[in-house]
Amino acid sequence: MAASLYQFDQQTKNFYEKSPFPIMIYQLVDSQYQVLLLSEGYCNMVKSGRASMMAYLDQHNLSRVHPEDRSRLRNFIWQVDQKKAHRLTYRLSIEGHYHQLLAYCKTQIDNGIKLFIVHYFDITTNGQKLADQISPYVRQKADQVDKLTGLKQIGYFEAYGATFLKKLLAKNESAAFVLVDVNHMRAYNEKFGYEQGNQLLQQLAQSMRSLFPHALIARYFQDQFIILTANHYLSSHLKQLADSVKKTAADQITSIRCGIYVTSQAVLPIAALDKARVALIYNPTAKPLHYYSPRLQEQVSRRDYVLGHFMEALEKGWITVTVQPIINLMSKNTAAFELLSRWNDPVYGTLYPKDFLPVLEENHLTDYLDSYIIKESCKIWHKRYRQQLQNLPMVFNLTITDLENKTFFNQVKKILQEYQLPRQFFYFDLAIPNNADPDLVQEQLLSLRKDGFKYAFDLASSSYPITDALIQFTFDFLKFDMTTFDVHDPKSTTLLASIVTACKHLGVRPLFKNIESQNQVDFIQSIGGIMMQGNYLAEPLPFASSIHDLSRQGFPPQRLADRDFYRELNLINVLDPNAHFFDQEKTGLTAPVPVMVYLVEDGHVNLGYMNGAGQKLLTKLNGNLTNHLTLLNGRKCNNALRFWDTIASCTDTGDTASYTIVDQSFRYRMVMQLVAKNDRCQAFLSTISGQPSRLLTFAKKDQEELSPESLWQTLTHNIKIGLFWKDQNWRFLGANQQFLDYYGVSLLDLVGRTDEELGFNIKPEHFRSSEQQVLDEGVSVREYGKTLARGKVRDILAFKAPVYQDGKIAGLMGLFIDTTKNSQRLAQLENEASQDALTKLQNRHSLSHNFAYLTGRPLFVLMMDIDFFKEYNDTFGHCYGDEILKKISQNLLKIYGIGNCYRYGGDEFLVIGDFSKIEDIKAKDWQLRQALEKMEILDINLTINISVGYCYGKALTKDELEGMIHLADHNLYKVKNHGRCGIDGSRYLAEYE
Numbered sequence: 001m002a003a004s005l006y007q008f009d010q011q012t013k014n015f016y017e018k019s020p021f022p023i024m025i026y027q028l029v030d031s032q033y034q035v036l037l038l039s040e041g042y043c044n045m046v047k048s049g050r051a052s053m054m055a056y057l058d059q060h061n062l063s064r065v066h067p068e069d070r071s072r073l074r075n076f077i078w079q080v081d082q083k084k085a086h087r088l089t090y091r092l093s094i095e096g097h098y099h100q101l102l103a104y105c106k107t108q109i110d111n112g113i114k115l116f117i118v119h120y121f122d123i124t125t126n127g128q129k130l131a132d133q134i135s136p137y138v139r140q141k142a143d144q145v146d147k148l149t150g151l152k153q154i155g156y157f158e159a160y161g162a163t164f165l166k167k168l169l170a171k172n173e174s175a176a177f178v179l180v181d182v183n184h185m186r187a188y189n190e191k192f193g194y195e196q197g198n199q200l201l202q203q204l205a206q207s208m209r210s211l212f213p214h215a216l217i218a219r220y221f222q223d224q225f226i227i228l229t230a231n232h233y234l235s236s237h238l239k240q241l242a243d244s245v246k247k248t249a250a251d252q253i254t255s256i257r258c259g260i261y262v263t264s265q266a267v268l269p270i271a272a273l274d275k276a277r278v279a280l281i282y283n284p285t286a287k288p289l290h291y292y293s294p295r296l297q298e299q300v301s302r303r304d305y306v307l308g309h310f311m312e313a314l315e316k317g318w319i320t321v322t323v324q325p326i327i328n329l330m331s332k333n334t335a336a337f338e339l340l341s342r343w344n345d346p347v348y349g350t351l352y353p354k355d356f357l358p359v360l361e362e363n364h365l366t367d368y369l370d371s372y373i374i375k376e377s378c379k380i381w382h383k384r385y386r387q388q389l390q391n392l393p394m395v396f397n398l399t400i401t402d403l404e405n406k407t408f409f410n411q412v413k414k415i416l417q418e419y420q421l422p423r424q425f426f427y428f429d430l431a432i433p434n435n436a437d438p439d440l441v442q443e444q445l446l447s448l449r450k451d452g453f454k455y456a457f458d459l460a461s462s463s464y465p466i467t468d469a470l471i472q473f474t475f476d477f478l479k480f481d482m483t484t485f486d487v488h489d490p491k492s493t494t495l496l497a498s499i500v501t502a503c504k505h506l507g508v509r510p511l512f513k514n515i516e517s518q519n520q521v522d523f524i525q526s527i528g529g530i531m532m533q534g535n536y537l538a539e540p541l542p543f544a545s546s547i548h549d550l551s552r553q554g555f556p557p558q559r560l561a562d563r564d565f566y567r568e569l570n571l572i573n574v575l576d577p578n579a580h581f582f583d584q585e586k587t588g589l590t591a592p593v594p595v596m597v598y599l600v601e602d603g604h605v606n607l608g609y610m611n612g613a614g615q616k617l618l619t620k621l622n623g624n625l626t627n628h629l630t631l632l633n634g635r636k637c638n639n640a641l642r643f644w645d646t647i648a649s650c651t652d653t654g655d656t657a658s659y660t661i662v663d664q665s666f667r668y669r670m671v672m673q674l675v676a677k678n679d680r681c682q683a684f685l686s687t688i689s690g691q692p693s694r695l696l697t698f699a700k701k702d703q704e705e706l707s708p709e710s711l712w713q714t715l716t717h718n719i720k721i722g723l724f725w726k727d728q729n730w731r732f733l734g735a736n737q738q739f740l741d742y743y744g745v746s747l748l749d750l751v752g753r754t755d756e757e758l759g760f761n762i763k764p765e766h767f768r769s770s771e772q773q774v775l776d777e778g779v780s781v782r783e784y785g786k787t788l789a790r791g792k793v794r795d796i797l798a799f800k801a802p803v804y805q806d807g808k809i810a811g812l813m814g815l816f817i818d819t820t821k822n823s824q825r826l827a828q829l830e831n832e833a834s835q836d837a838l839t840k841l842q843n844r845h846s847l848s849h850n851f852a853y854l855t856g857r858p859l860f861v862l863m864m865d866i867d868f869f870k871e872y873n874d875t876f877g878h879c880y881g882d883e884i885l886k887k888i889s890q891n892l893l894k895i896y897g898i899g900n901c902y903r904y905g906g907d908e909f910l911v912i913g914d915f916s917k918i919e920d921i922k923a924k925d926w927q928l929r930q931a932l933e934k935m936e937i938l939d940i941n942l943t944i945n946i947s948v949g950y951c952y953g954k955a956l957t958k959d960e961l962e963g964m965i966h967l968a969d970h971n972l973y974k975v976k977n978h979g980r981c982g983i984d985g986s987r988y989l990a991e992y993e
Contacts, residue, residue, distance in 0.1 A: 005029070006036060006113045013037060017050075022120035027113060032060060033077055036115070045122055047095050048308025055311050059364045064307065066091035066098055068221050080105045080116060089123065091274075096301030098274040099124040124271070146219040148198055149205035157218040157226055161269030164216045168230055174264040176234050178227040179276040180208070180256050182245070185223035192250045203248040204241075204256070211237045226273060231262055238289055257283070261292040302348065306359045309345075314372050319343050321376045323546050325538040325555065326395070326511065328566055329521065330530045330608055333558035334550045335566070336393040338429065338533065340540055341373055366401055367408055374412060378419035380543050385875060390547065390557045391425065395456070398428040400436050403444050413451065413939075420940045422876050423452040429479065431461035438472050445473055452939055456511060460484060466499070470506060478503050479511045482534070487523040497527050497575055504528075504573040528574035528609060530566060560877050561678050568676030569683055572597065574611060577687040594618075594688050598672075600647060601681040605632050608683060617688070621663050638662065649720065650674040650684060652821050655790070658689060658741055660718055669717070671741070725803065725813040728775055730754045730768065733811065742818070744790040762786040762793060771800060774812045778802045784819070795820045836903040838882060839889035847902055847910070851958045854912060859961075860921055860952040861988075862911040863968040867945040867980045869907040876940075883937050884944060891931045895924050910965065915952045918985070925983050945981040947972055953988030964988045 006027055008016075016023060016037055023039040035057045043050050056063075062070045069090035076088040086105050091098040100123040108115045144153045168175040182188070182204065189197040201223065208217050208227060215229035242255045249255070259280025261272050278300050279292040313319050323337035343351035360366045377394055384391050402408050416426060428448065432441060448455060457469055460481030469475075480499075486492040500510050512524050515534030524532060541549050547557050558566070577595045594614035599606050606629065610618070615625065621639075622628040632640045639661050646659040650672055661668040669689045676683040715723060715736060722739035726732055732750045740747060743760065756764045763786065770781045780801040787796050800814035836843040842850075866872075866884065873881040885907065892901045892909060902910040915921075925948055932944040949972030955961040967988050975982045 004113075005034060006110065006115060008037065020044075022122070024118045024120070026116050026118070028077075028081060028116075033116075034058075042120060045094070045120060046092065046308065047304065049312035051311035051315060052308050055365060055368060056307055056363060061363060063363050064093040064304065066093075076103075076105075080107070081114075083107075093300070093304055095304050096278070096297050096299075097124075097271065098277075100270070124268075149202055149219050151205050151208075151225070152216075152218040154218050154220050154226070157216065157220075157228070157269060157273075161216065161228060161272075162266070164228055165263075165269065165272075166266055168228070169264070169266065172230040172232065174231040174262050176227075176229055176231045177261045177263070177269075177272040177276045178229065178234070178238065179220065179259045179273065179280050180204075180225040180227065180241075181258070181280055182223040182256055183254055188249070188251075188254050196250055200245070200249055200254070204245055207241055207244040207248075211241055220273075226276075228269070234260070235289060242288055255288070257286070257288050257290070259283070259290055259292065302355065303359050305347070306351075306356045307363060307365075310356070310360065310365060311368070313343055313345070314368065318345055319369070319372065321373055321380070321543045322540045323394075323543050324513075324533050324540045325546065325550055326531055326533045327537045327555055328530055328558055329525060329532055329537075330569065331558060331562065331566065332555060333562070334392060334538075334547070334555045335531060335558045335563070336395055336427070337543070337546065338395040339373055339377055339397070339543075341369065361399065361401065364401065366399055367405060367411075370396075370402060370408070371411055371415070375415050375419075377543060378415055378421050381421050381425070382419040384547075385420070388871060391875065392547070392557050393425045393427055393563075395427045395429050397458075397461075398430045398455070400431065400433055400441075403430065403432075403436075404440060406444070409444075409448070409451075417940065420942065422880065423939045424454075424877060424879075426453065427476070428453060428455035429458050430455050430475075431458050432464035432469065434463040434465065436464055438468075442473060449474070457508075460513070470502070470508070475508050477509045477511045477531075479513055481514050482512055482516070482520050482524075483514045487519050493523060500527055500529070501573055501575050504571055505576075507571065509567065509570040525609075526611065528572060530570045560874060561680075563877075565676045565678040565681060565683070569597065569608070572609075572675055572685055574609060577685060596686045597675075598647075598684045598686060599681055600684065605629065605643075605647075617668070621661060645720070646670075646672050647682075647684065651682065653794075653818055655792075656741055656744075657720075658737065669737075722816045723813070724815075725811060726771070727811045728809070730771060742789055760787050760789075762788060767798070771812060774800050774802050775809055778809055787816075794818055795822075839885055839903050841889050841892070841901050841903045841909070842899075843903055844905065851961055854961055855955050855957060858915040858952070858954050859964065860911075860913055860915040860950055861961075861964040861968040862913075862921065862925075862948060862950040863904070863965065863972045864909050864911075864946050864948040865972065865976075866907040867947055872942075880937055880940075884935075884942070887935055887937065888932065888944065888946075891928055895928055895931075910968075918952070921950055921952070921985065922983065947975040947980045948983040949973070949975055950983070950985035951988040952985070953990070955988075956990065960990050963990075 016025060016039055019039040020041045021039060022042040022045040024035060024042055025037050026033045026035045028034070035054060038050055038053055040050075043053060046053060048056075062073060065073055072088065073090050076090075080086060088103045088105075089100055090103070092101050093099075102121040102123055103118050104121075105116055105118045108117060144155060145151070146153050165175055182200070185197065188200070204225070205217075205219075208215075208225065212227055212229050215227050217228075218226050220226045238258055246252060246255050257280065259276045259278065261275040261279060263272060275292045275297070278296060279290045282296055282300060283290040320342050322340045322342050324340055325334045326336040326338060327333070328335040341353060343356055345351055348355075357366070357369075360369055374396060377396075381391050381394070412426075413423075416423060445455065454476040456477035456479050457466075457473070457475045458479045458481075459466060460479070460483070462469070466478075470478075478499075480496065485496045503510055509531070510529055511531045511533075512520075512529055513533045515521060515524075515532045515536045517536060520534075521532065521536070538550060538553060538555060550556065574595045574597070577593065593611075594617040595609070595611045596607060596614045596618075597609035599608040607625065610625075618625055618628045622631055631637055632643055634640060635644055642659040642661070646657045649657040651674060654674060656671055656673045658669055658671045661670055670686055671689045672684050672686045674682060675685045717737050719736060720738055722742050723736040724732060724739050725734055731752055731754055734747065735750055740750070743750075743758075745758070750758070755761050755767060761767050766785055767783075770783050773779060774781055780799070782797070782799050784795065784797055787794050795818070796816045797819050798814055798816040800812050802809045803811045803813050834842065834846045834849075866888070869881065869884070872884055885903075888909065889901070889903065892911065896911050896913060900911055900913040902912070904910040929946065932946065934941045934943055949968045949970065951964050951967040951971060953964060955964055967986065971984045971986060975984045
C-alpha cells in the first residue's frame with residue numbers, strides 16, 4: 001500500500017516556503033521521491049516558478065541534471081535513506097548553464113513519516129575564488145590516469161585546466177575547448193563486442209595525441225573526451241581525427257562529432273566544458289563540428305526558462321488557444337479548426353509551439369498543456385453554444401505520449417462531458433514515431449473508435465512508415481504536408497496522386513496542410529482534393545473571434561448538415577472514377593477519362609468538380625461550360641431531358657444509371673452514380689463508358705420504315721427497361737445495356753448461364769415456373785417478384801413472351817421494371833398506419849382509428865413540443881435530435897402509458913388519457929420535466945425544455961375530439977408566445993354544453 005503524503009500545518013508550510021535559503025523537503029513514496037515543498041530561495045536559485053518546478057520534479061526524469069550526475073543523484077537519494085551519505089555535489093542547468101550545487105540533507109521523523117530536508121548552496125556563483133578553495137581536494141586525485149586509453153582523467157582537467165588555459169592564451173589569440181563524442185558507441189559495442197569497442201577508443205586516444213601533441217587531453221566520460229588546445233587549424237585537425245576513426249572502425253562508418261567552445265579570455269574550465277557540451281548536444285542538423293554561440297546559449301536558456309515558468313504561464317493565461325482553419329474549397333466554407341497554442345511571454349514575447357513543445361515533450365509535461373488547451377477550447381465552444389452561435393469541429397494534435405497514456409483519454413472525455421461538447425465535434429490528429437508499438441497504437445485507436453472519436457494520421461509529423469500505417473491501422477483522414485511535395489515536379493505529383501488514390505480506395509479521406517500558393521491549390525483540386533489548410537488560405541486566428549473573422553474573409557462556417565455530404569465527396573476518386581461504377585474497366589492514373597461531379601439543388605444543377613478531359617468533352621458538345629449548364633437547366637433539348645431522366649433514376653433506385661449524349665456525329669454513353677446527399681443537395685459522379693460511337697443512319701423522313709439496325713440499337717442501348725432473351729434451357733443468350741447495368745455484370749459473364757447460376761433470384765422456382773409456362777404453352781406472362789441485384793434485394797415487375805423460329809418456340813424474351821420504390825412506399829404506408837418508425841409511438845394515422853373508443857368519457861388532451869428543437873439539430877446534428885425524440889418518447893410511455901401517447905409530427909407529441917383532476921395533469925407534467933433534466937443524449941448531457949398545452953372535457957363525436965386537440969394546441973401556442981417552458985390549459989366545452 002502506498003504511503004500517505006505528509007501534510008504540513010499552514011504555519012510551518014509558510015515558514016519553509018518563504019525562506020530566502022534554498023530548501024527542498026521530500027519524502028519517499030514507493031521508493032520514489034515525492035517533493036512536498038520548495039522555498040522561495042530554492043526557486044530563486046534555479047530561476048523557476050514554484051508550480052513549474054514542482055511539475056518538473058514530479059516527472060522524476062532529472063533532465064536538467066548533468067547526465068554524468070544523474071545516477072549519482074539517484075544513488076544519493078537511496079543512500080540518504082540508508083544513512084550512508086548526507087551531502088552531494090552535482091550539476092544542474094540554470095538558464096542554460098550548468099551550476100555546481102552542494103546539497104546537504106538531513107532527515108526528520110514526524111508522526112511516523114520520514115522527511116528529507118535538503119539545503120542547497122550554488123558553488124558556481126562563487127566563481128574562481130571557490131575553485132581555488134576546492135582545488136587542493138581536487139588535485140589529490142588529479143594525477144590518476146585512465147587505464148583504458150592512457151589519457152588523464154577528468155580530475156586532471158578540473159585541477160589544471162585553468163593554468164593550462166592561461167599558458168595557451170599567453171601564446172595564442174584564442175583557445176578551444178573540444179568535447180569529442182563517438183557516434184552510437186552503444187550500438188557499436190552491441191554489434192561488434194566490447195573488446196572491439198575498447199580498441200576503437202584506444203585508437204581514438206592515440207590519434208588525438210598525434211594530432212594535438214601540445215594539447216591537454218582527458219577522458220571525460222565513457223566515449224567522450226575533452227581537448228583543450230590552440231584554435232589554429234582546429235577544423236582540419238578534427239576532420240583528420242574523424243577520418244582516422246572511420247578507417248579504424250570495424251564498420252568503416254562509425255565516426256565522431258564535436259562540440260566546440262572558443263574563448264580569447266580566461267574562464268572557468270568547468271564552465272567552458274559545459275558550453276562545449278551545449279554545442280555537442282543542441283545540434284539539430286547533426287553537424288560533425290558544431291560551435292558554441294551566444295544564439296545557441298539563448299536557445300538553451302530559453303529551454304530552462306520554459307521549464308521554469310511553464311506552470312506559471314498556464315496559471316496566468318500566457319498560453320492562449322489559436323486555430324488554423326481547415327477550408328472546404330468546393331463549398332468555400334470553413335469546415336473545422338485545428339487547435340494550436342501560443343505562449344505570449346512577458347520576457348520572450350510570442351513563443352510558438354516549436355519553441356516550447358519539444359522541451360515539454362522531453363520532460364513529459366505535454367499532458368498539462370494538452371488538458372489546458374482542450375479545456376480552454378471547450379470553454380469557448382460552450383460559450384458560443386450558450387449564445388446560440390454556430391460551432392465547428394475541433395482537431396487536436398495527439399502525440400504518442402498522449403496515446404500511450406490511457407488516463408489522458410479519460411480526462412478528455414471528462415472535459416468534453418463537463419462542457420457538453422459532442423465527440424463528433426472533436427477529432428484527433430495523430431503523429432506516430434517509427435518506434436511506436438503497433439499493438440498499443442492499434443489498441444488505443446480501436447478504443448477511440450469505440451468511444452465515437454475520429455482521427456487523422458499526420459504524414460509530416462510522423463516517422464512511422466505510411467504503408468505500414470495504412471495496412472495496420474484505420475484512419476478517417478490522412479494529412480499531407482505540401483511542403484514535402486513540389487507541384488511542378490512530375491515525380492512528386494505522381495507520387496502524391498498515387499497515395500491519394502490508395503487512400504480513397506481504403507476509405508481514408510485526404511486533407512492537405514501548409515498550402516502556400518495558388519499552384520498548390522489548383523493541383524490539389526485537379527486530383528479531387530477538397531479539404532485544405534495553410535496560411536495562403538487563412539492564417540491562424542484567435543479562437544474566440546475566428547468564425548467572425550473567417551466569414552469576413554469569405555469562408556463562413558460550414559453547415560453541420562453539409563459535413564457528411566462533403567465527407568462522402570472527399571472519398572470520390574476522380575483519378576479512377578470507374579472504381580465507383582460496376583462492370584467498368586479500371587483506368588490508369590493519367591487516363592484521359594472525362595469525370596464530372598454534378599451538384600443538384602432545388603432542381604438546379606451545377607458542377608462541383610470536372611477534370612481536364614471532362615472540360616474538353618463538354619466544351620466540344622456545347623461550346624463552353626456555361627452553355628452546357630444552361631442547356632441542362634433549361635430541360636428542353638433531348639440531351640438535357642435524358643440527363644434529368646438519369647438523375648431521377650439514380651435518385652429513385654440509389655444505383656448506377658446511364659444515359660446518352662448525342663452531338664452531330666457521335667453518341668456518348670455516360671454513367672452516373674448518386675454518391676452523396678444531404679437535406680438540400682445531391683452529388684452525382686459521372687464519367688464516360690466505353691468509346692464514343694458514330695451515329696447510325698436513320699431512315700429519311702419520306703421513308704415509311706426505320707431500319708431494323710437502328711431499332712435494335714435503340715432497344716439494346718437506349719431503352720431504360722431491362723431486356724433479356726433466353727434459350728429453351730433458360731440460359732441467357734443476351735441482354736440490353738440497362739439489364740447489364742442493373743445487375744452489374746458484363747455480357748461475357750451473362751451469356752450461357754441461368755438465373756440460378758448467377759444468383760439473380762430470391763425464389764428461383766417462382767420465375768422458373770412462369771418461364772416454363774411460356775416455353776411449353778406459348779403464353780405471355782406478367783408477374784411480380786424479388787431479385788438480387790448487386791447485393792441488394794429489389795422488387796420487379798416482369799413481362800415474358802415466347803420467341804418463335806421456323807414456327808417453333810426457340811426461346812423467350814422478357815423485360816422488367818424496378819418497382820422497389822413503390823413497394824417500399826406501400827410498406828411505409830402500412831407502417832405509418834399504426835406506428836412512428838423512430839419513436840415507436842402511435843402516430844396520427846393510428847389516432848384516426850382510435851377515435852371510436854376515445855369518445856363518450858371524460859378525457860384530458862395534452863399537446864407538447866420541444867423548445868428550440870431545431871437548434872439541437874443545427875448544433876449537434878440530426879443523430880442527437882433523433883435521440884432526444886426517442887428519449888422523450890420513452891419517458892412519455894413510462895409516465896402516461898403505452899396506449900395514450902402519439903407522435904403528432906416533427907417534435908410535437910400528443911397524449912390522450914382519462915381525466916380525473918387538473919392536479920394529476922400538472923403532477924405528471926412536473927414528473928416529465930424532472931426526467932428531462934440533464935438527460936444523457938449519446939455522449940453528452942442535455943436539459944430538454946418543453947412547452948405544454950392541455951384541455952379536459954368530454955367528446956361525444958370525432959369532430960368534438962378533434963376540437964379538444966385543437967384547443968390543446970391553442971393552449972400550447974399561448975405558452976410558446978409567453979416565453980415557452982411552461983404549461984397552460986382550459987376546459988373544453990362542447991356546443992351542447
